[in-house]
Amino acid sequence: MSRRILVTGARRGIGAAIAAGLAEPGGRLVLHHLDAPKEALAVARRCRERGAAVEILEADLSDMAAVQRLAAAAGPIDVLVNNAARASNVAIEELTPAEWQATFAVNVTAPMLLSRALGAGMAERGWGRIVNITSATVRLGGPSGPSYVASKAALVGLTRSLARTMGGAGITVNAVSPGAIRTESEAELSGGRDQDAEILATQAIPRRLVPADLVAVVRFLTGPDAGATTGQVIEVGAGLVYR
Numbered sequence: 001m002s003r004r005i006l007v008t009g010a011r012r013g014i015g016a017a018i019a020a021g022l023a024e025p026g027g028r029l030v031l032h033h034l035d036a037p038k039e040a041l042a043v044a045r046r047c048r049e050r051g052a053a054v055e056i057l058e059a060d061l062s063d064m065a066a067v068q069r070l071a072a073a074a075g076p077i078d079v080l081v082n083n084a085a086r087a088s089n090v091a092i093e094e095l096t097p098a099e100w101q102a103t104f105a106v107n108v109t110a111p112m113l114l115s116r117a118l119g120a121g122m123a124e125r126g127w128g129r130i131v132n133i134t135s136a137t138v139r140l141g142g143p144s145g146p147s148y149v150a151s152k153a154a155l156v157g158l159t160r161s162l163a164r165t166m167g168g169a170g171i172t173v174n175a176v177s178p179g180a181i182r183t184e185s186e187a188e189l190s191g192g193r194d195q196d197a198e199i200l201a202t203q204a205i206p207r208r209l210v211p212a213d214l215v216a217v218v219r220f221l222t223g224p225d226a227g228a229t230t231g232q233v234i235e236v237g238a239g240l241v242y243r
Contacts, residue, residue, distance in 0.1 A: 008114070011040045012036070032084065080114060166224070181211055
């Protein structure tokens with residue numbers, strides 16, 4: 001089955017791992033990024049080595065018009081992975097309306113707009129898969145700031161609402177909730193501080209997770225065998241949320 005797949009935020013980390021994990025001979029991948037052409041090209045090479053045709057598109061997902069242009073440029077999409085996210089660690093005492101709105105624009109509004117625009121074509125074809133990447137912070141309440149946690153909680157609500165409204169058209173909508181995944185962004189946000197011992201103490205499985213740990217779940221949710229799975233939040237956190 002030849003599928004056309006859009007992965008947002010595919011320049012590195014979780015998005016890059018998902019893109020490479022979904023690349024297969026005969027498949028077509030559209031990789032979205034913002035201001036990272038070299039990183040996107042490196043991911044595209046990995047996907048092409050796996051036999052997929054690849055396109056790269058740049059868009060600022062905080063701009064609603066840019067999101068609409070991305071959807072139009074991506075063309076008919078069978079699988080949408082809303083992975084791109086805006087981190088926000090601003091405490092409530094310092095949180096401005098602008099910070100709140102910017103976080104929601106990328107983390108909630110862009111997935112909604114892409115799902116609506118691309119879901120219309122999926123409905124016409126009678127088949128589609130949408131996967132939203134949320135966060136364990138929704139259950140834990142942190143450690144990210146309130147705008148990030150609230151936006152990811154809203155994304156869970158959007159996932160369940162779309163699952164109900166799109167299911168009749170053959171579209172499944174699910175979310176994947178990563179735990180403490182070791183990524184470049186984590187290192188940047190921590191200022192290089194070693195968090196391994198602190199994180200491992202909160203997990204049932206005592207090893208650091210990496211982006212590749214999410215791939216099998218995303219492959220299942222976007223594949224032909226997941227037609228009866230929708231409106232779910234699948235947690236991949238090594239037991240993080242249960243301790």
